[in-house]
Amino acid sequence: MAYKPSMRRKNEDEEMELDIRPVMNLMVVLIPLLIAGAEWVKLSVIEINVPPAKAADGSGVGDNKNDIKEKQKKLGLTIAISDAGITIGNAGVILSGESGEGPTVGKLEDGKYDYAKLREKLIDLKKKIVGKGFVDENRAVLTASADIEYQTIVTIMDNLQTYTDEESKQVLPLFPEVNFSKVLQ
Amino acid sequence: MAFQPSKSKKNHAKEEGSLNMNSMMDMMTIILLFLLKSFSTEGALVTPSQQLRLPVSDQELKPKKELTVSIAKDVLMVNDAVIMSVSDIEKNQMLIPSLADRLSDYAAQEHELEVDVGKEFTHEVIIEGDEKIPFELLFKVMFTCSKTEFYKMRLLTIRKG
Numbered sequence: 001m002a003y004k005p006s007m008r009r010k011n012e013d014e015e016m017e018l019d020i021r022p023v024m025n026l027m028v029v030l031i032p033l034l035i036a037g038a039e040w041v042k043l044s045v046i047e048i049n050v051p052p053a054k055a056a057d058g059s060g061v062g063d064n065k066n067d068i069k070e071k072q073k074k075l076g077l078t079i080a081i082s083d084a085g086i087t088i089g090n091a092g093v094i095l096s097g098e099s100g101e102g103p104t105v106g107k108l109e110d111g112k113y114d115y116a117k118l119r120e121k122l123i124d125l126k127k128k129i130v131g132k133g134f135v136d137e138n139r140a141v142l143t144a145s146a147d148i149e150y151q152t153i154v155t156i157m158d159n160l161q162t163y164t165d166e167e168s169k170q171v172l173p174l175f176p177e178v179n180f181s182k183v184l185q
Numbered sequence: 186m187a188f189q190p191s192k193s194k195k196n197h198a199k200e201e202g203s204l205n206m207n208s209m210m211d212m213m214t215i216i217l218l219f220l221l222k223s224f225s226t227e228g229a230l231v232t233p234s235q236q237l238r239l240p241v242s243d244q245e246l247k248p249k250k251e252l253t254v255s256i257a258k259d260v261l262m263v264n265d266a267v268i269m270s271v272s273d274i275e276k277n278q279m280l281i282p283s284l285a286d287r288l289s290d291y292a293a294q295e296h297e298l299e300v301d302v303g304k305e306f307t308h309e310v311i312i313e314g315d316e317k318i319p320f321e322l323l324f325k326v327m328f329t330c331s332k333t334e335f336y337k338m339r340l341l342t343i344r345k346g
Contacts, residue, residue, distance in 0.1 A: 034217070038224060042343065045244065045247070045340060150316050154242045157340075158244065
């Protein structure tokens with residue numbers, strides 16, 4: 001014989017409420033803790049690896065320490081920042097600006113440096129020299145007048161990092177290895 | 186004469202109010218997740234101040250805790266200890282002697298550690314510069330760092346966005 005169904009089913013289900021007080025307590029503790037440990041400003045760094053030798057003293061582009069190096073093709077790209085604008089050049093030549101003299105990239109009308117144009121010129125240059133066998137094709141030497149602000153230098157370094165090739169859609173290095181050279185007189 | 190108290194209202198059972206916590210819990214959960222995401226175990230690398238505002242860049246590289254040289258608008262610091270006032274830096278000299286002394290001390294310590302306990306000397310130094318400092322000063326500090334064996338320099342910046 002089957003069991004007789006329980007007669008208790010008529011009892012109303014008692015409504016149970018979840019006791020969330022302990023969870024709330026936990027939240028109250030956790031949230032201040034996490035606020036204290038939160039990273040409010042995201043920091044980043046720019047790497048500059050100066051060779052351990054004396055390259056930092058401004059001997060700059062070609063530190064010809066041995067004869068083997070002299071046989072290599074050197075580009076020696078230098079970017080000079082002055083009050084008038086930014087000049088791109090190397091030991092031999094200087095890229096001239098539109099007017100034929102003065103800095104390669106002049107300032108904008110509002111007195112700011114024209115980073116977009118600098119970038120354009122550098123990408124042009126990079127496309128011309130890439131794969132031609134220059135040993136320092138990723139290197140640029142940065143120099144500036146004494147009173148150029150740090151922020152300007154950092155922004156220019158940002159613009160030196162990478163570029164996107166239009167045809168292959170690849171992100172390629174522009175001149176990410178930055179060296180510093182002595183203060184312009 | 187005062188009104189007679191209502192007889193019908195007297196029998197109404199008092200309604201027990203309870204706080205509805207559901208929405209609050211939702212909020213808390215979201216805040217908790219957000220804060221967990223931005224949690225950093227590194228601790229503060231730099232104490233921002235009026236005198237030391239880092240420049241902005243869009244580099245992605247994350248900083249590690251290393252020896253720091255800070256160039257504020259008014260003072261020069263190594264690991265948050267003030268070395269000298271910026272105005273005392275010699276105009277015509279590339280090397281900053283007191284900074285060089287302090288850095289050589291640190292380098293010597295690192296060398297000792299390398300020999301004693303095998304902690305590798307990384308030659309790394311983090312340079313925290315105020316966004317307004319002139320290139321000349323930055324270059325002098327970098328020159329001094331490279332002269333005192335700290336030739337792997339990292340320029341600390343604030344990431345955009």
